[in-house]
Each structure stands twice: as C-alpha cells, then as structure tokens.
Amino acid sequence: MLIRTKPDLTENDVTPPALYRQRRRFIQSGFALAAGALVPGLDAAAATLEVKKFVGLGTSRYSTDEEMTDIEAITNYNNFYEFGLDKDSPAKLAQEMKTRPWQIVVDGECTKPMTLDIEDVLADFAMEERIYRLRCVEAWSMVVPWVGFPLSALLKKVEPTMNAKYVEFHTLHDPDQMPGQRRGLFGYVLDWPYTEGLRIDEAMNPLTILSTGLYGEVLPNQNGAPIRLVVPWKYGFKSIKSIVTIKLVEKQPVNTWQQQAPNEYGFYANVNPQVDHPRWSQARERRIGEMLRRDTLPFNGYAEQVASLYNGMDPKQLY
Amino acid sequence: MVLPGTNIDLFGEIRIRTIKSLLFVLLCLPAAWMLFELLAGRLVEPVEELTHGSGEWALRILLATLAITPLRKLTGWHKLIRLRRMLGLFAFAYMVMHFSVYLVLDQYFYWPEIVADLTERTYIIAGFTCLVLCLPLAATSTDGMMRRLGGRNWKRLHRLVYPAAIAAVLHFIWLVKADLVEPAIYGAILVLLLGWRVRESGQRRTHKPKTRSTPIMGQG
C-alpha cells in the first residue's frame, strides 16, 4: 500500500551541501542585510530566501532509476530566455525574481474558474517525487528528480467543459524582473509572454505534472519557480516555467517557439529520434555529465505510456 | 630614432616587437583559460562551451587579421603588417581546435552524422567552407612558400580570406536560434572591413590612369 503523508513545507533542519552554499552566499551578503534591517521591506525580501524543504514526499511508479544529474548542473545549465540566452545566465539573473505572492489564474472553458495562490497549491495538492528524463530540443538531456503533482488533479478542480480541447499556459510577463523580456537591438528575442499548450488528453495524462520543486527542495528560480510544467515525453521547451495562467481553450494554441520558427518547432514537439531538427540530428543526445552521446528514445523512453495518444497521426506531424 | 648609417627605426622596431610578443601571449590566453576550466571541472557542458569558445575566438581573430591593412593605411604605421601572419595563424589554430572539438568530443567520429551534417546542414557547410578555404592560406604562410609562389600569386591566393570570413559569419548567423545580435555585430564589422577595401580599390582604379598618364605625356 502506498501511504501518502500530506506534504508540508518546513524549515530545513539539516542543510544539504547545495543549500549550504546558497546560505553561505546569503551570509556573504549579510552586510547588505544588516543595513537592510534599518529599511522596512528588506526583511521581507530576506524571508523569501529562507531555505524550504519538502517532507513526506510520495514516490511514483513513473520515476526512472537512472542516475540523477548533478544538482549543480540542473541549476546552472538552463534555457530560460526570460533571463538571458546563455545557459548560465538564468542562475545569475533569476535570483531577484519575486515568487511570493504568486497567483495562478485557471480559467477559460471550465465551469469553476479560479485564481490559486501558490501557498494554497503547495498545501492542497499531494506532492510526490518524479524522477524524469528531460530531453532538450538542442540534443542534450538530464535526469531530474522533480517534486510535483499531476496537472490533471488541478484541471479536474475547475471542471473543464466539452469545449476544452486544449490547455494554454503563460509564463509571467514582467520585464522589470525578467531582463530577457526587454527590448533588444533587434526588438524582442521572443514574442512574450512565453506561451505553451497541450492537447487536453496530453494534459490529463498521468505523466504530465506541475512541478514545485526538485531534489526535495523548493524549485530554484532559474528552474521555473514557483511552479512549472513538466511533460517528459516532449522536448524541454514544452515544459513552460514560472506559470501565471492556465487556460482551457477550444483552438490549438500557438506556442512561442512554433511562432518563432514554424519550420523548426511544432506544437507537439514529441521527442523523436527519427525526425531531425532542420539544423541538427535528433538521433542522439548528450546526457549532461557524460562525454559521449547516447541514442535518443522515441517519446524520450515514455512510449509505453503515451504512444497511444497519437495513434493514426503521422509522426512527422508531431515534431 | 633612426640608427646612424642605417634606415632602421629603432623605437618602431622595439614597439612592434613588444606588441607582437604581448599579442602572442594574449592570443594564447583564451585557449589556456578554456583548458584550465575544463581541467578544473568548471564546465557544466564542456563540449558546448569549448565549441562556442573556440568558434568565437576563431572568428574574432579572423576579423582582427582583416583589420590590419585598413589600420595600417589609416595610421600610416606600416610595421603593423608584421602582426598579420601571426593573427591569421592564430585564427586558423582556433578553427582547428573548434573543428577538433566537434569531430572528437561532439561526434566522436560518428561518420553517419558527420556526413549528414556536412551535406545537409547549411550552417555546418558554411563553417566547413571557411575551414577549407583557410587551409591553403595556412599552408602557404611561410616566407619560403611566399617566395616560391611569387608575390602576385601569393596575394591572389590569399584573397580567399574574404570568402572564408563571409562563410564564417554566415555559419554564425545560420546557427543562432533566436537572437541575431551577436552574429550581426560580427557581420557589421566584416561589412565595414570589406567595404573599406572595395572603396580603396575603387579609388585606386580611378586614380591610376591619371597618375600614370601624366609623366608619360610629359615625356612625350
């Protein structure tokens, strides 16, 4: 029997190495904080830096037992264009992003639209650990121990109507906090806010989760705090970060990368070693931390769970 | 200061030699830094970082090579020409490093993919074109080869550096996913450098007949 204790956020009592480093950095900036004690408002900012760890996490039969990618790599090698184009810039530039208060509007084709506070999400949904492979469209991959809950649990709450054929997601749009969203020399890098979408059956699939943490701890900002999507059989860009809206819609949404380069990125973006990106092969991938490439698996190794969703569709349409 | 009894400009000589030595050290630094970071385990994705680092330095140094002649003309300091061969060879060395990272670390001699890359992917074709065009230039960079070819032929051959640089910039433009700013900056610099040459040769062509015809007419 699977015993699920209700997960709870508590102050962390044992400090794992990564957090230890984070704290040390925190202490290094202690001078500024001491000064901040005189300035109201700064303590509040300091409070949000508090280290939080999930306890009583459920496990999942969907987890892989492959070796997990080093947390240093997961938190320093990110594609999060809201915080710059280099892989290491989100880790540097996302630290200032305010993730409290944070609200997620869930509406559209449903009978009970609602606005959820992130604290309520953390309290109301049973969090479990899901160790998933993550395959980026750029042909690298990781194994990430996410913390999260099935998206279906949230969608059921708002009671989608018969017209809800797709789900559309948006990332926060706030150029003040997200330097990558500001106008550059040639205009905007992408058409903000970052938009993604899933077909409703993809969204309801048990593999699809909303993640609020990784390695048992609250999601670092550069990984899409406070809440992000994880769809492990699709290329990483589908797993939208820092979500503020979830909308049930009738028409297929145009996701950001599809809009940016329709001949290179589609709506489905299912991992498929046989369909190359126009500029590089998708047949193999490099697992971060390993030197030599390995073969990429159809649906990123999740074919058993999801291949049936696409029966009768031309796989070439599913890039 | 010109040495008595010679036409050796001593200070100029010291200056250019110092600059050349410093430049040599400077141009080694990016490779040394990448090697250090690699060995220290500071690269999360070594293959990508080495590819990008070596590629960008190859392009930067290639453009610097092309900047020597305009700089020489603009400053009138002709000794600058003595930096050009070294710059060109460094650009080539970084290209070789870049290609080696691709061949060994990235693809690990996996020929099916390499062949597909070299035949189907425009940005790789452009990069490869640059490398291939630079091969004969590196091979004929010695004084001996220069003499053997003769100045004119050598000069003609080395004009291949222009299409090579164009190919390198195209390689960069075609590989970026969303943000064209960086390749566009390199592209703009290349356009400036090539534009300057076009203008120069245009001026030379329009001036030549006059300057030459005057004395001839005077003699006649």
Ligand code: HEM
């Ligand atoms: C056969 C020859 C070449 C191959 C196979 C090759 C391959 C590559 C690859 C795989 C990348 C990374 C693409 C990506 O990240 O998506 C790259 C980037 C790059 N390459 Fe090359 N390349 C070649 C020649 C050259 C040459 C000759 C130059 C310059 C003179 C050059 C300059 C660059 C630059 C500037 C970048 C971008 C670096 C960045 O994004 O920061 N490449 N090349």
